[in-house]
Amino acid sequence: MPTAQMPSFTFVNAAAVREVLNANPGNVIDLVRRAYVLHGRGATVNPRSSFLRFPGSPRDRAIALPAAVDGEFRAAGLKWISSFPGNIDHGIPRASAVIVLNDRETGFPMACLESSLISAHRTAASAVLAADHLAGDRRGSRIGFVGAGFIGGHIQRYLMSRRWPQTAISIHDREPARAERFADRLRRAGLRAVSVRDSAEEVVAESELVVLATTSATPYLLEPSLFAHHPLVLHISLRDLGPKVILDSVNVVDDRDHCQRENTSTHLAAQENGDDSFLHGTIPELLEGTFRPRPGVTTVVSPFGLGMLDIALADFVLRRAVADGLLTTCSGFFDGAGEEAVWPSLAGERTGIVHDGSTR
Numbered sequence: 001m002p003t004a005q006m007p008s009f010t011f012v013n014a015a016a017v018r019e020v021l022n023a024n025p026g027n028v029i030d031l032v033r034r035a036y037v038l039h040g041r042g043a044t045v046n047p048r049s050s051f052l053r054f055p056g057s058p059r060d061r062a063i064a065l066p067a068a069v070d071g072e073f074r075a076a077g078l079k080w081i082s083s084f085p086g087n088i089d090h091g092i093p094r095a096s097a098v099i100v101l102n103d104r105e106t107g108f109p110m111a112c113l114e115s116s117l118i119s120a121h122r123t124a125a126s127a128v129l130a131a132d133h134l135a136g137d138r139r140g141s142r143i144g145f146v147g148a149g150f151i152g153g154h155i156q157r158y159l160m161s162r163r164w165p166q167t168a169i170s171i172h173d174r175e176p177a178r179a180e181r182f183a184d185r186l187r188r189a190g191l192r193a194v195s196v197r198d199s200a201e202e203v204v205a206e207s208e209l210v211v212l213a214t215t216s217a218t219p220y221l222l223e224p225s226l227f228a229h230h231p232l233v234l235h236i237s238l239r240d241l242g243p244k245v246i247l248d249s250v251n252v253v254d255d256r257d258h259c260q261r262e263n264t265s266t267h268l269a270a271q272e273n274g275d276d277s278f279l280h281g282t283i284p285e286l287l288e289g290t291f292r293p294r295p296g297v298t299t300v301v302s303p304f305g306l307g308m309l310d311i312a313l314a315d316f317v318l319r320r321a322v323a324d325g326l327l328t329t330c331s332g333f334f335d336g337a338g339e340e341a342v343w344p345s346l347a348g349e350r351t352g353i354v355h356d357g358s359t360r
Contacts, residue, residue: 006108007103007106007108007110008110008329008330008331008332008333009109009110009111009112009329009330009333010110010111010112010318010322010327010328010329010330011111011112011113011327011328011329011330012111012112012113012114012317012318012321012326012327012328013114013328014114014116014117015326016317016321016326016327017113017114017115017117017118017317017321018117019324019326020316020317020320020321020324020326021117021118021121021317024320025125025157025158025161026161027316028121028122028125028313028316029125029128029129029158029161029162031125031312031313031316032122032125032126032129032309032312032313033129033287034071034072034312035069035073035308035309035312035313036126036129036254036283036284036287036309037284037287037288038069038070038071038072038073038308039069039255039284039306039308040282040284040285040287040288041284043069043070043071044067044068044069044070044306044308045067045068045076045308046067046068046255046258046306046307046308047066047067047307048257048258048261049063049064049065049258049304049305049307050063050064051063051262052064058217059083059084059085059086059215059217060082060083060084060085060086061082061083062080062081062082062083063079063080063081063082063083064078064079064080065078065079065080065081065305065306065307065310066078066307067079067306067307067308067310067311068308068311069308069311069312069315073311073312073315074104075101075104075311075312075314075315076101076102076104076311077099077100077101077102077109077311077314078099078100078102078307079097079098079099079115079118079119079307079310079311079314080097080098080099080100080115081095081096081097081115081116081119082095082096082097083095083215085215088149088175093116093150094149094150094215095116095119095150096116097114097115097116097118097119098112098113098114098115099112099113099115099118099310099311099314100112101113101311101314101315101318111314111318111327113314113317113318115310115314116150118310118313118314118317119305119310120150120151120154121154121313122309122310122313123151123154123155123236123303123305124151124154124155124157124158125158126254126283126303126309127155127158127211127234127236127301127303128155128158128159128162128164129283129287130234130252130283130286130301130303131159131164131209131232131234131301132162133286133287133293134232134252134286134293134299134301135209135232135293136293138295139164139165139209140165140207140208140209140231140232141164141165141166141167141168141208142167142168142169142170142206142207142208142209143159143164143166143168143169143170143207143208143209143210143211144169144170144171144172144203144204144206144207144209144210144211145169145170145171145172145182145203145211145213146172146173146200146203146204146210146211146212146213146214146240147172147173147211147212147213147214147215147237148171148172148173148175148178148179148181148182148183149173149178149213149215151213151236151237152182152211152213153182153185155211155213155234155236156186156211160189164209166191167193168193168194168195168206169183169186169191169193169194169195170195170196170197170202170203170206170207171183171194171195171196171197171203172196172197172198172199172200172202172203174214176196179196180196183195183196200220200221200240201221201226204221204226204227204231205226205229207231208229208231208232209231209232209234210231210232210233210234211234211236212233212234212235212236212237212240212241213234213236213237214237214240215237216237216239216240217239217263218239218263219239219240219241219242219243219245219265219268220240220242221240221241221242221245222242222244222245223242223244223245224244224245224248224249224298226245227245227248227249227298230296230297230298230299231298232299232301233249233298233299233300233301234301235265235300235301235302236303238259238264238265238266238302238304239263239264239265240265241265241300242265242268243265243268243269243271243272243273245265245298245300246265246266246268246269246278246300247269247272247273247278248298249278249297249298249299249300250280250281250293250294250297250298250299250300251266251278251279251280251281251299251300251302252280252281252282252283252286252291252299252300252301252302253266253279253282253283253301253302253303253304254282254283254284254303254304254305254306255282255304255306256276256279256282258304258306259279259302259304260276264302264304265302266279266302283301283303
């Protein structure tokens with residue numbers, strides 16, 4: 001049997017990831033669409049995410065998302081992402097992440113990519129993809145952002161890349177200065193009717209498309225009457241809406257099983273309802289046409305975040321980075337000698353074992 005060549009290990013840093021993703025927003029959305037379709041057809045392996053939490057720090061967490069995507073991708077790996085909201089107060093990002101991709105033939109880790117950018121792009125692309133299909137030709141032009149951080153900014157960029165009409169934009173953030181910075185960036189991008197609001201409720205009330213991208217750990221939008229005008233809600237942070245709002249809406253998730261845990265709003269609603277019959281469709285079903293949007297109702301999209309999207313997008317970034325020469329390769333990273341390497345080292349050691357089986 002021929003001996004397989006030991007793989008090298010490749011690093012793709014944030015600058016390279018940013019260059020690839022910023023140059024290809026249309027490709028990213030199409031890639032996310034194709035990955036969702038494969039997931040709906042059973043061509044992915046997507047175990048439940050594992051949450052590492054820290055006693056005394058309830059807002060902090062690190063999450064491991066292993067996944068594999070077959071079909072056109074044949075990619076596998078692990079995303080390891082942390083969220084420490086207090087970082088923002090110290091001038092560094094809330095989230096940090098890496099993705100390790102594994103070679104599908106040997107199982108060896110073959111690349112490590114900076115992944116906070118990959119995570120943000122896949123989150124934004126999946127949200128806007130769902131919004132495109134749910135809104136169709138009835139795209140609302142009054143858009144509201146609750147949460148003016150990194151993820152909200154990426155969602156806005158993808159909305160602009162998809163040419164969503166934006167006649168008015170409302171923004172609220174628990175840090176008014178952050179909301180003002182977000183608004184200023186939008187104005188510099190050429191958007192004129194941009195307003196900062198004092199409450200999330202104000203933003204919801206005047207928006208046809210609502211983007212919830214906060215770090216909230218518990219629901220704070222509790223009354224269905226807030227949504228009487230039936231907006232489309234991109235519930236990205238997953239824990240903003242009370243169970244009554246969820247149960248009063250049409251609900252679309254990325255995966256029925258994954259969203260029913262970790263005290264998400266849909267998890268709380270299932271506990272209150274006794275079952276998950278309020279989950280009306282998934283994003284793969286929406287893309288395949290087996291679930292169709294219903295006009296004239298509040299529709300909530302709650303994507304838990306599937307690791308298979310991160311792995312598919314990381315595979316795309318790696319291939320582009322290789323083609324464009326945007327990576328660092330480390331040869332000799334792995335130990336290729338295996339068990340044979342044990343014996344020379346033992347031969348030179350004093351083990352204390354003598355031939356009669358006794359020890360000195």
